Amino acid sequence: MSAYQHRPVLLIEAVDALNIRPDGKYLDGTFGRGGHSREILARLSKQGCLLSLDRDPEAVAAGKEELGEDSRCSVVQGDFADMERFVREWGVEEGLDGILLDIGVSSPQLDDPDRGFSFMGDGPLDMRMNPLQGVSAKEWLAEASERELTRVFREFGEERHARRIARSIVLARQKQRLESTGQLARLIEDTIGRREKNKHPATRCFQAIRIFINDELAQLAKGLEEAIKLLRPGGRLVVISFHSLEDRLVKRTIREAARPGQVRRNIPQHPDHVPLLKPIGRAIKPSETELSVNPRARSAVMRVAEKLG
Numbered sequence: 525m526s527a528y529q530h531r532p533v534l535l536i537e538a539v540d541a542l543n544i545r546p547d548g549k550y551l552d553g554t555f556g557r558g559g560h561s562r563e564i565l566a567r568l569s570k571q572g573c574l575l576s577l578d579r580d581p582e583a584v585a586a587g588k589e590e591l592g593e594d595s596r597c598s599v600v601q602g603d604f605a606d607m608e609r610f611v612r613e614w615g616v617e618e619g620l621d622g623i624l625l626d627i628g629v630s631s632p633q634l635d636d637p638d639r640g641f642s643f644m645g646d647g648p649l650d651m652r653m654n655p656l657q658g659v660s661a662k663e664w665l666a667e668a669s670e671r672e673l674t675r676v677f678r679e680f681g682e683e684r685h686a687r688r689i690a691r692s693i694v695l696a697r698q699k700q701r702l703e704s705t706g707q708l709a710r711l712i713e714d715t716i717g718r719r720e721k722n723k724h725p726a727t728r729c730f731q732a733i734r735i736f737i738n739d740e741l742a743q744l745a746k747g748l749e750e751a752i753k754l755l756r757p758g759g760r761l762v763v764i765s766f767h768s769l770e771d772r773l774v775k776r777t778i779r780e781a782a783r784p785g786q787v788r789r790n791i792p793q794h795p796d797h798v799p800l801l802k803p804i805g806r807a808i809k810p811s812e813t814e815l816s817v818n819p820r821a822r823s824a825v826m827r828v829a830e831k832l833g
Contacts, residue, residue, distance in 0.1 A: 531631065532559025533821040534764055537808055538624060539563045541762045541828045546620030548573035551611065552752075553604030553747060554578060554586050556630040566598055576600045579653040580633065581739075585603070598766045601654075605746040611754055619756030627744060628766040629734065631820065637705070641734060643726050646653030646706035651734045661733050665702050678805045680741070680769065689729060705730075731767065740793050744770060748777045753802055757833030761801070764826045771825045773809075777831045778803055804828040 532538075538560060542550065546569035552561045564574050576591075576599045576751035578584050587599035601609050604625060611620065613630040633639050637647030638662060649662035668676075672689035677683040690832040692715040693702070702708055720726060735741060751761050761778075765771045805828060810821040 531818045531820075532556070532563075533626065533818065534808065534810055534814070535559055535563055536825050538626070539567065540761050541804065541808075541826070542622035542760050543706055544568065545572070549616050549619075550574045550605060550624070551604075551620055551621045552576040552624050552626075553751075554608060554626040555583050555599060556626065557583065557585050558590060560624055560626060561587070561591070561597065561599075564592070565594060568596055570596070572596055574598070575600065575610065575616075577607065577610060579602050579603050580630075581654060581656065581737060582632070585631065597732075603743060603747075605743040607747060608660060608750045608754060620754050620759055621756060622760045622762070622763075623751045623755060625744075625747060625764045626738070626749070626764045627770050632659060634820075641730070643705045643724060643730060645711035646704050649702060649705055649708060650736050651730075653691075653738045656751070659737065662703060664691060664733070665736060666697060666710070673786045676734045677729050678734045679732070680735040681728035681730075682727040682768075683732065688750055689715050691827070693821075727809050735769070741769060743774060744773055745777070748774065752781055752831070755831035757831055759831045760804070760827045762826065763828075764824055766823045766825075771827070774827050778827060780789075784830070799832055801829040802832055804830055809811060 538820035544567040548812035550564055555576040557733050561576045574597045581601055584599055584601040589598045594734050629641050634642045640648050651661040652658050663803045670690045674686045677686035689712055696711055709726040712729055763774045765774055778801055782799050782803055808826040814821055
């Protein structure tokens, strides 16, 4: 389907962490190009099954083309934040044995200039996971106030120069509409210069816009909440994140769900407020061997938890 390839991060570590039962029921909430899904299927018997979700219609089309003949697997377009609805439609009532979430942008999305996620190739400012839904980055940048731009760059990109960059965007668009990733990247570089070694000055703002446009942190929080409800006792939750905002949210959610004796915000409550999850091991990062062949994995952090009975 696509000339752009994707190398799954922490492939064996993530699927090992799911502790696959051959006849189990699993959900891959971020299909991407199917690396993790294929490895899960390789460990399932004919009685096992897998539901794979993705917001991106291109990813879903690629998945259906490759795995459409496998009766154990269903590839569906949808957001993992709505996984409870999709699992119900899938017909699984007794709970899942494992849920995998690989958060962030896939290589095909980054490498295709037409998707507008990266400044490495000039393309339209889009950045939507689903290009058919929601407001594009170009549309938002044309209308957002200086105050909102500053907030987004600071909150989601942790950008120190948020206010200066926001002001530059507002002034620039009075003369010419921002249409391309190259335009925006050059504007940011002209505003703050190159200040960090081996990091383009537009990196943080592009990250912030993408997270905001796709409502990624809110979607992650809702997805984690639904995952905890859907797992059966002994089921595993495995989450791979790629920047500190995501990882902090995952870490905090697991910690709060593992803490007894108090009401936990935004997490389904057991009548006796007993722990819902048990953290499994420490955070896992890619090995030097993996980083040597996939440098994009360098910021990945994987956390694992098990549903308690």
